[in-house]
Amino acid sequence: MPTFHDPVVDGEEARQALRALAHATRSFDQPAATYTVVGDVLGGLRSLEQILDQLASAHTSANAVARTNDGDPWAAIEEAHAAASALRRASTLVARAGLAVDRASAHSGRIAWHPATPADLSPLPEALAPRIDAEDSFQRTNPFLSPRSASTNHRRDGVCL
Numbered sequence: 001m002p003t004f005h006d007p008v009v010d011g012e013e014a015r016q017a018l019r020a021l022a023h024a025t026r027s028f029d030q031p032a033a034t035y036t037v038v039g040d041v042l043g044g045l046r047s048l049e050q051i052l053d054q055l056a057s058a059h060t061s062a063n064a065v066a067r068t069n070d071g072d073p074w075a076a077i078e079e080a081h082a083a084a085s086a087l088r089r090a091s092t093l094v095a096r097a098g099l100a101v102d103r104a105s106a107h108s109g110r111i112a113w114h115p116a117t118p119a120d121l122s123p124l125p126e127a128l129a130p131r132i133d134a135e136d137s138f139q140r141t142n143p144f145l146s147p148r149s150a151s152t153n154h155r156r157d158g159v160c161l
Contacts, residue, residue, distance in 0.1 A: 021041075032111075056084040057084070060084045
C-alpha cells in the first residue's frame with residue numbers, strides 16, 4: 001500500500017508495480033484491455049514527470065547541507081545542480097513519451113475488438129505492410145512510397161541524392 005509520505009517506501013513499491021506490469025503485459029487474453037493499460041501507463045508517465053521535477057528541486061533546495069564524501073561543499077553543490085539538470089532533462093523526455101502514449105491511447109480508443117474467427121486470422125494485407133517497420137518502431141513511414149524509393153531520393157531531373 002502506498003504511504004503517500006515516505007518516498008523511499010513508495011519508490012520501491014512503484015518499482016515492484018512496474019516490474020509486475022512488465023511481466024503481465026507480455027500477453028493479453030483480451031486485446032480490449034490494452035486501452036485501459038495504455039491509459040494507466042499514461043497516468044504513470046505524468047506522475048513520473050512530476051516526480052522527476054520534484055527530485056530536481058530537492059537536489060538544489062538543500063545546498064546548505066550538501067558535502068562530498070571528502071567534505072567539499074562547493075563540489076557537492078556543483079554535483080547537486082548537475083543532478084538536478086539531468087533530472088529536469090529526464091522529466092522533459094518523459095513528458096515527450098507521455099505525448100506519444102497519449103497519441104497511442106487515441107488510436108487505441110478507436111478500435112472495436114471483436115471475437116476472432118478463423119477468417120480473421122488471415123495474413124496482414126499488403127496495403128498495410130509498408131506502414132509497419134519491425135526494425136524501427138519510431139521511424140516515420142510513408143505508405144505512398146515503394147520500399148525502393150524510400151531509401152533513395154530522386155530529384156525531378158533524375159539525379160540521385
